[in-house]
Amino acid sequence: MLIGHTYMIHVNREKALHLATHFEVRVCTSDFEGWKVMGQEVTDALPLAHESVYELRRLRRWPRWQDYTKITLLGLQAEIADFRPDIVLVENEPWSLLRWQTRWASWWAAPKAKFAEFTWENVTRQGIKGALIKLIYQAAAATGGQVICGNKAAKELCVAAGFPENESKVAAQLGICMETHPLASEAEKASWRVDLGWPPNSKILGFCGRFVEEKGLTELLEATQSLRREHPELRLVMVGD
Numbered sequence: 001m002l003i004g005h006t007y008m009i010h011v012n013r014e015k016a017l018h019l020a021t022h023f024e025v026r027v028c029t030s031d032f033e034g035w036k037v038m039g040q041e042v043t044d045a046l047p048l049a050h051e052s053v054y055e056l057r058r059l060r061r062w063p064r065w066q067d068y069t070k071i072t073l074l075g076l077q078a079e080i081a082d083f084r085p086d087i088v089l090v091e092n093e094p095w096s097l098l099r100w101q102t103r104w105a106s107w108w109a110a111p112k113a114k115f116a117e118f119t120w121e122n123v124t125r126q127g128i129k130g131a132l133i134k135l136i137y138q139a140a141a142a143t144g145g146q147v148i149c150g151n152k153a154a155k156e157l158c159v160a161a162g163f164p165e166n167e168s169k170v171a172a173q174l175g176i177c178m179e180t181h182p183l184a185s186e187a188e189k190a191s192w193r194v195d196l197g198w199p200p201n202s203k204i205l206g207f208c209g210r211f212v213e214e215k216g217l218t219e220l221l222e223a224t225q226s227l228r229r230e231h232p233e234l235r236l237v238m239v240g241d
Helices: 010-019 076-083 097-109 127-143 152-161 186-195 217-228
Strands: 026-030 055-059 087-091 114-119 146-149 168-170 203-208 234-239
Touching (some): 026 076, 055 076, 076 097, 087 097, 097 114, 146 152, 203 217, 217 234
Parallel strands (some): 026 055, 087 114, 114 146, 146 168, 203 234
């Protein structure tokens, strides 16, 4: 069973499509009513290639006004009890409500199932909030199983909190389908540079994500400015909310 808001969109459920060649798979994700990404309403349909390959459950999220780390999925325990999974993988931070809802629901509804979680978080938080999250990480380590980390720094946080190092893996959450996201041709690259008013031979660094300090944007700007002293053709494109 895969659990997480990421799977609202079928592109992200390609993982389920491939896992289904080895397992029976049920995906539990949140409904997308009223959910926006980069200001756009989220919509999704189940492609023909996915139908009957795995089971998809869209569960009503609560509270509806909170973001993805502060929601629970109504009816999740009933889904686990009905499916009786051998493996439960929840994809959210160790301190998120959904992680803890899934952990408790697994204990009650599928006590023999192996439990795993995925986390991207690689920031050590400071102050009272940091101390509280550190305790929650330690509680997650004491009640968890295997943890899959999206990067090396995330694994270091988990191991420091008590997750066994041999049960802590580093692997990307999702991949990129080169058929639906092909590399741009040289002609397309040159056209985009002209549209932006830049020389066709400009070298471009790209960032796409939230405009927050934790993403390292200050360091990215400083690095770009430093490199431009010897490489004036370098440009930086930033896309965010």
